[in-house]
Amino acid sequence: MxxxxxxxxxxxxxxxxxxxxxxxxxxxxxxxxxxxxxxxxxxxxxxxxxxxxxxxxxxxxxxxxxxxxxxxxxxxxxxxxxxxxxxxxxxxxxxxxxxxxxxxxxxxxxxxxxxxxxxxxxxxxxxxxxxxxxxxxxxxxxxxxxxxxxxxxxxxxxxxxxxxxxxxxxxxxxxxxxxxxxxxxxxxxxxxxxxxxxxxxxxxxxxxxxxxxxxxxxxxxxxxxxxxxTLLRLMTGAWTTQALAVFAELRVPDAMDTGRGVALAELAREVGARPGNLGKLLRYLAMLGAVTEGRDGFRLTERGALLRSGGPGSMRALALMYGGPFYRSFGELGHTVRTGEVAFEHVFGEHHFDHFARDPELAELFDASMAAGAAMFDPVPAHPALTAAAEAPAGATVVDIAGGNGELLGRVLAAHPRLRGVLLERPHAVEAARRRLAGAGHGARCTFLAGDFADVPGGGDVYLLSRVLHDWEDERCREILRHCARAMPDDADLLVVERLLPSDGSASLATAWDLHMMCNVGGRERRAAHYEQLLADAGLALVDRSPLPLDGHVLHVRKAGAVAVAVRR
Missing domain, CATH: 3.10.180.10 (2,3-Dihydroxybiphenyl 1,2-Dioxygenase, domain 1)
Incomplete structure (x- = not known):
């Protein structure tokens, strides 16, 4: 020694x-x-x-x-x-x-x-x-x-x-x-x-x-x-998905603090887990930056705090979806690649929309998971089309088509108090949106419609179609867009929010979601030129596009005739 x-x-x-x-x-x-x-x-x-x-x-x-x-x-x-x-x-x-x-x-x-x-x-x-x-x-x-x-x-x-x-x-x-x-x-x-x-x-x-x-x-x-x-790290990606999902499922983040450490034994008692096993999970999560370990125990990081339930920007529901139903169906990705059948339907026997609609708890979790990616929406309320509508002397109406639980429409109405809203969704989702928007103080300014894409109401000034088209193959997208075009007045604007596949093959979240949509939904992500053609097929024209967080984009769309008139002027 x-x-x-x-x-x-x-x-x-x-x-x-x-x-x-x-x-x-x-x-x-x-x-x-x-x-x-x-x-x-x-x-x-x-x-x-x-x-x-x-x-x-x-x-x-x-x-x-x-x-x-x-x-x-x-x-x-x-x-x-x-x-x-x-x-x-x-x-x-x-x-x-x-x-x-x-x-x-x-x-x-x-x-x-x-x-x-x-x-x-x-x-x-x-x-x-x-x-x-x-x-x-x-x-x-x-x-x-x-x-x-x-x-x-x-x-x-x-x-x-x-x-x-x-x-x-x-x-x-x-x-x-x-x-x-x-x-x-x-x-x-x-x-x-x-x-x-x-x-x-x-x-x-x-x-x-x-x-x-x-x-x-x-x-x-x-x-x-x-x-x-590098390959070994990639192969163990499933461990990361499950570690984060279990962390969220056990509500460990809810029992932790970002300002002080919590002893492992205390955490284990709080969440009903074995201390030794919970410790192994937390030390793995420390490598991911979700927690840190110090002399006073484990402390939650800003990243880990996103998995708390009910907090601002919570991504807990998304972790539970990716570690739950979608995790099971992704295990059959090979079936989709070989046969073309959607793996989710192969595992659960039905399309994911139908499957979730029959289970109220799962439907609520899915709608919450969609809202978990809401950071993509941050710049949308400031889009010129919405700003112009808000400044109209008589006020204006924003129609959110398949608007989920009202996350995006709520942001728009909060940013523009003079706007009115219409939300079209499936019956169970409409009720969730009604509760959410009423709780945010926007209920009196909203009309809620239960229906399908064929029920898109006319008379709106701005229409929103957020993360909808990537759920469907091309022909169904054309049908949805035609319903929009028929409902839209000639001077109305349509804002389409989607991820765009890069044209140069560069790294993008859209490429990952393209695989997810194929395996679990039966849809796809697309390049900007592809969307432009789908819009043209429905009598619509792409005016411009602008980037959003999380590799999203907002496509500004108008009726093709309205764009042609504007160009001649």
């Missing part, structure tokens, strides 16, 4: 001396040979050498404290969990993350230039006699987690992408990273070129705040060079 402790202390002391000797301007060219001139100055302006990092292996907190003291370091607080390094170790050594107690400390060091820096000490606790000795020996030899780090002083996404591109030009390659919710900071790791003139082989950019959008592209590039790991 004395020899091990002495060796660990020596490694740590070498790291401390390196931090004291270096500064940003001299260290960057050592890490990235050839970097000079304007690009070097740009990096120096936007990055600050902050620390060097080392992974050590104490038997416990007392031994860690002794190592720090021997190197003249002091820690002002106990170690905090290191989500990123724990995840990397778990993946590298094929061990459950729950088996690895990895903490992080940042004792201060003053550089030769007077700048205040830190030594980042990762500590994997290896108790005497532990089976973790093999991991410790491998990591000491390979130094996977040893790195030098720079704080990004201007955490703007555009600046961040530029910094990543500059590092790539000088031979640095993406090498992982992650978001640490304990600190609200995003970490980008890069492998250094073999020409680097220091003993380190990795560099870190640390960016305050949540930059997982930029991180996603960085990690994708990293995994492109690791096909087996």
């Amino acid at each position: 004395i020899t091990t402790l002495s060796g660990e202390t020596s490694r740590l002391r070498t790291t401390v001396e390196f931090v004291r000797e270096q500064d940003t301007a001299t260290l960057l060219p050592l890490l990235l040979p050839g970097l000079d001139g304007p690009e070097l100055r740009a990096l120096v302006e936007r990055c600050r050498f902050s620390h060097a990092a080392l992974l050590v292996f104490p038997s416990g907190e007392a031994e860690l404290a002794a190592m720090l003291a021997d190197c003249g370091l002091s820690a002002s607080e106990p170690p905090r969990p290191s989500v990123v390094v724990r995840g990397r170790l778990a993946l590298r050594h094929r061990r459950p993350a729950a088996d690895l107690d990895v903490g992080i400390l940042r004792p201060a060091v003053t550089g030769a230039d007077g700048a205040r820096r830190t030594v980042e000490v990762f500590a994997l606790t290896v108790p005497p006699g532990s089976d973790l000795d093999g991991i410790a020996a491998h990591e000491r030899e390979q130094q996977h987690e040893a790195h030098v780090a720079f704080d990004v002083t201007a955490p703007d996404p555009l600046v961040l992408r530029g910094l990543c591109a500059t590092l790539a030009r000088y031979g640095a390659t993406p090498d992982g990273g992650g978001y640490n919710p304990h600190e609200n900071g995003t970490v980008f790791y890069f492998g250094l070129p073999v020409e680097a003139k220091v003993g380190y082989r990795r560099v870190e950019l640390y960016v305050p705040g949540d930059h997982r959008d930029v991180l996603a592209a960085h990690l994708a590039e990293h995994r492109a060079g690791q096909p087996a790991e």
Whole structure:
């Protein structure tokens, strides 16, 4: 033990001396040979050498404290969990993350230039006699987690992408990273070129705040060079679906807090689960960013809070649908690919609309799940067609065709108090919409019609057709659009909300939903040109389209004759 402790202390002391000797301007060219001139100055302006990092292996907190003291370091607080390094170790050594107690400390060091820096000490606790000795020996030899780090002083996404591109030009390659919710900071790791003139082989950019959008592209590039790991992650996607669904089903998020941790035993009692099994589920969800684990227990993150029941923007119903009926039918995707029969109908014996309509609880869950993607609707009330209708002297009427539980129409009426609404839906859904809109204070401004697409009422000023056409094949879409065209006055507007398949094959949620619609609904997603042709077949014309969140779009449609008149004018 004395020899091990002495060796660990020596490694740590070498790291401390390196931090004291270096500064940003001299260290960057050592890490990235050839970097000079304007690009070097740009990096120096936007990055600050902050620390060097080392992974050590104490038997416990007392031994860690002794190592720090021997190197003249002091820690002002106990170690905090290191989500990123724990995840990397778990993946590298094929061990459950729950088996690895990895903490992080940042004792201060003053550089030769007077700048205040830190030594980042990762500590994997290896108790005497532990089976973790093999991991410790491998990591000491390979130094996977040893790195030098720079704080990004201007955490703007555009600046961040530029910094990543500059590092790539000088031979640095993406090498992982992650978001640490304990600190609200995003970490980008890069492998250094073999020409680097220091003993380190990795560099870190640390960016305050949540930059997982930029991180996603960085990690994708990293995994492109690791096909087996990438494929394994893809294969286990079903585990993620079920973990989130069970988390929501047991109402664990309702029993948790975003501001403080809750002990595992207390959570298990609250939700009626076995503590050990619930702990495994929560630690998996911690990797997904839905919860975090600390000394005071498990805490709900902003992402996990979306699975609470009844809260603003709740996605609980969607998790239950994807982990329930649609999960079962997706298991028969191969049947759909082979035969063309909708897998949902193969499993349940009927179309999903009919199946849900016969089960009130399932129907309510489905309608709630449709509202769970309501973030797509955020910009719709501000569409020029609705704004113009709201400014009409005599007021105007908005007709929501197959409007579900009234989520979109409610948003429109809330944004434009002078508008009136008409909602057309199946009988059971009409009642849900009536209750929802009455509860929001819009009931007196709404008319509710129970019926089918053939019952689209005339006289509206703006018609809404949101996430309807993707449920059907082309001929049924043409029929629906013809019903709309017959009902619409010549000067009325139709707003169609759908996801559009990209024409260049780029990644899009629409591509994923295209598979879902084929398997579970018998519908499809389409490209803009495809919708334009369907509209033309129904005597309608696409005026323009604008993007929405979640890869959605709103298509602005008018009668073809009205568009032609407007063009001549």
